[in-house]
Amino acid sequence: MLGAWTPEQVRDAEQRLFARVPEPAVMRRAAWGVATETARLLRESTGGVAGRRVALLVGAGNNGGDALWAGAFLRRRGIGVTAVLLSPDKAHSAGLAGLRRAGGRAVLADGPNPDTSGIGAEAADALERADAVIDGIVGLSARGALRPVAAELVHRVEAPIVAVDLPSGVDPVTGAVDGPAVSADLTVTFGGLKPCHVLGAGAVRSGSVEVVDIGLDDELPEPELRLLEAADVGAGWPVPGPDDDKYSTGVVGVAAGSATYPGAAVLATGAAVQATAGMVRYAGPAADAVRGRWPETVATGSVGDAGRVQAWAVGPGIGTGASGREVLAHVLESGRPVCADADSITLLAADEALWDSRDPDAPLVLTPHAGEFARLVGAEPGADRVAAAREVAARFDVHLLLKGNTTVIAAPDGRVLVNDARHAWPATAGSGDVLTGLIGALLAAGVDPLLACGQAAHVHSLAAEVAAHGAKADGSAAVSGAPIGASALLAAVPAAIRTVRDSAAELTRPGDVVAPGR
Numbered sequence: 001m002l003g004a005w006t007p008e009q010v011r012d013a014e015q016r017l018f019a020r021v022p023e024p025a026v027m028r029r030a031a032w033g034v035a036t037e038t039a040r041l042l043r044e045s046t047g048g049v050a051g052r053r054v055a056l057l058v059g060a061g062n063n064g065g066d067a068l069w070a071g072a073f074l075r076r077r078g079i080g081v082t083a084v085l086l087s088p089d090k091a092h093s094a095g096l097a098g099l100r101r102a103g104g105r106a107v108l109a110d111g112p113n114p115d116t117s118g119i120g121a122e123a124a125d126a127l128e129r130a131d132a133v134i135d136g137i138v139g140l141s142a143r144g145a146l147r148p149v150a151a152e153l154v155h156r157v158e159a160p161i162v163a164v165d166l167p168s169g170v171d172p173v174t175g176a177v178d179g180p181a182v183s184a185d186l187t188v189t190f191g192g193l194k195p196c197h198v199l200g201a202g203a204v205r206s207g208s209v210e211v212v213d214i215g216l217d218d219e220l221p222e223p224e225l226r227l228l229e230a231a232d233v234g235a236g237w238p239v240p241g242p243d244d245d246k247y248s249t250g251v252v253g254v255a256a257g258s259a260t261y262p263g264a265a266v267l268a269t270g271a272a273v274q275a276t277a278g279m280v281r282y283a284g285p286a287a288d289a290v291r292g293r294w295p296e297t298v299a300t301g302s303v304g305d306a307g308r309v310q311a312w313a314v315g316p317g318i319g320t321g322a323s324g325r326e327v328l329a330h331v332l333e334s335g336r337p338v339c340a341d342a343d344s345i346t347l348l349a350a351d352e353a354l355w356d357s358r359d360p361d362a363p364l365v366l367t368p369h370a371g372e373f374a375r376l377v378g379a380e381p382g383a384d385r386v387a388a389a390r391e392v393a394a395r396f397d398v399h400l401l402l403k404g405n406t407t408v409i410a411a412p413d414g415r416v417l418v419n420d421a422r423h424a425w426p427a428t429a430g431s432g433d434v435l436t437g438l439i440g441a442l443l444a445a446g447v448d449p450l451l452a453c454g455q456a457a458h459v460h461s462l463a464a465e466v467a468a469h470g471a472k473a474d475g476s477a478a479v480s481g482a483p484i485g486a487s488a489l490l491a492a493v494p495a496a497i498r499t500v501r502d503s504a505a506e507l508t509r510p511g512d513v514v515a516p517g518r
């Protein structure tokens with residue numbers, strides 16, 4: 001499991017670290033990491049290191065200081081280094097002196113002889129000739145987008161960019177981008193991930209992220225966000241053991257779809273069938289369609305006749321009228337964990353009395369997209385999606401899975417999991433119905449709701465990727481993906497589960513027996 005820490009958490013931890021290790025030593029450790037990674041990138045992109053050219057974009061603070069010290073280290077490896085100073089009066093003085101001692105040079109961003117865009121000739125030349133550019137414009141103290149001169153410099157860069165700590169112009173806390181910002185090929189950060197590396201546009205702009213050890217580990221508190229890795233998802237995935245039967249692995253009820261629109265029912269039920277070994281009961285007007293496609297399902301016409309279940313997946317395609325309301329009220333009264341999606345969320349948003357049907361002891365998972373979220377609370381999540389999800393989860397005492405390219409999952413006690421998909425293949429009609437079925441099945445298997453949501457989101461996104469990449473016409477593996485429908489995503493769920501379970505198995509020590517069952 002990975003963690004991400006807010007700038008505030010990191011600053012506090014740094015202050016504790018400085019009591020043991022002098023601040024300049026910590027900065028040089030950070031800069032050494034930047035230099036090492038930049039040299040590696042140069043070797044990969046140009047075939048060598050000595051004789052190459054690197055330009056540093058240097059802002060007013062310690063982020064620029066890191067870039068200057070990294071430049072000094074690179075200079076010692078025979079690399080030509082030019083620092084482009086955006087705020088010459090405030091540039092980190094020790095770093096600048098270190099760079100100059102090592103034989104690097106510094107030029108002004110906006111002079112002499114600025115061109116019509118306000119960029120000095122020497123700065124323009126340094127960027128044009130660079131084999132790699134280090135972005136030390138702004139780091140943890142960043143506010144807002146890049147200012148005009150910085151934006152123009154970044155716009156001109158054609159070489160690969162290594163961002164120090166985070167891509168400048170990205171909000172460190174929310175990952176939001178509100179104007180010009182750096183798009184890095186590689187981000188070198190210190191001590192641990194920050195939220196911007198895993199959330200929204202920031203995750204995309206960070207490129208690949210390397211975490212450098214600066215001795216902060218012992219000082220960091222519990223992370224603000226957690227991310228499940230494939231091995232975490234695989235290790236906790238429920239599979240049947242020798243003592244299990246169809247009941248002990250969890251019976252999930254699916255209440256979805258309608259006679260006119262049976263698709264949602266078929267997709268949600270199919271996901272539940274493939275997620276775990278437990279029994280799936282379908283209840284609703286699409287029973288014939290469900291039975292036809294998933295004969296292992298026990299299908300009935302109404303939730304009242306469904307029999308006993310350990311959890312419900314409810315909502316997709318049930319409609320927002322009286323019959324949908326009746327279904328949802330029945331499910332909420334059941335005292336079982338519920339994953340409520342789509343029309344269920346619209347119903348809950350419109351009818352306060354429905355909340356009264358809920359058994360307060362039973363976990364309730366809501367899985368809104370931004371529009372459904374707005375219906376529920378009157379406003380879209382805004383730039384800080386983590387804060388928004390956390391607030392609503394606490395207010396309604398629910399587990400809230402906020403859909404988007406980065407899925408944010410908040411528990412009512414404030415814990416947050418993030419699933420950074422880094423691709424958009426699941427953005428297709430019916431994809432949400434599959435997610436609902438996966439979560440329902442995991443809840444029925446007894447998985448903790450926060451983990452169930454995290455596991456389902458991870459496998460869902462991986463299944464979409466597997467389906468999109470498939471194979472080429474000649475049968476060989478494909479690098480490029482093709483758009484997929486939800487049926488293809490659903491069909492790839494078993495492959496995705498096998499993949500994460502293999503990741504978990506690889507982590508067990510040689511000689512360990514991978515225990516069957518849960």
Ligand SMILES: NC(=O)C1=CN([C@@H]2O[C@H](COP(=O)(O)OP(=O)(O)OC[C@H]3O[C@@H](n4cnc5c(N)ncnc54)[C@H](O)[C@@H]3O)[C@@H](O)[C@H]2O)[C@@H](O)CC1
Nearest residue numbers: 027030060061062063138139140141142143144145147165
């Ligand atoms: N405290 C330390 O000793 C360490 C700090 N480290 C580095 O220090 C960075 C944080 O340094 P600072 O707190 O000095 O601040 P930054 O270097 O992030 O920012 C410096 C100043 O830039 C200005 N600024 C804010 N937003 C801007 C924008 N959009 N465009 C232009 N200028 C803007 C602000 O006045 C801000 O104070 C980290 O990101 C990391 O790179 C690392 O060296 C590890 C150790």
Ligand SMILES: [K+]
Nearest residue numbers: 135138164166
């Ligand atoms: K930066």
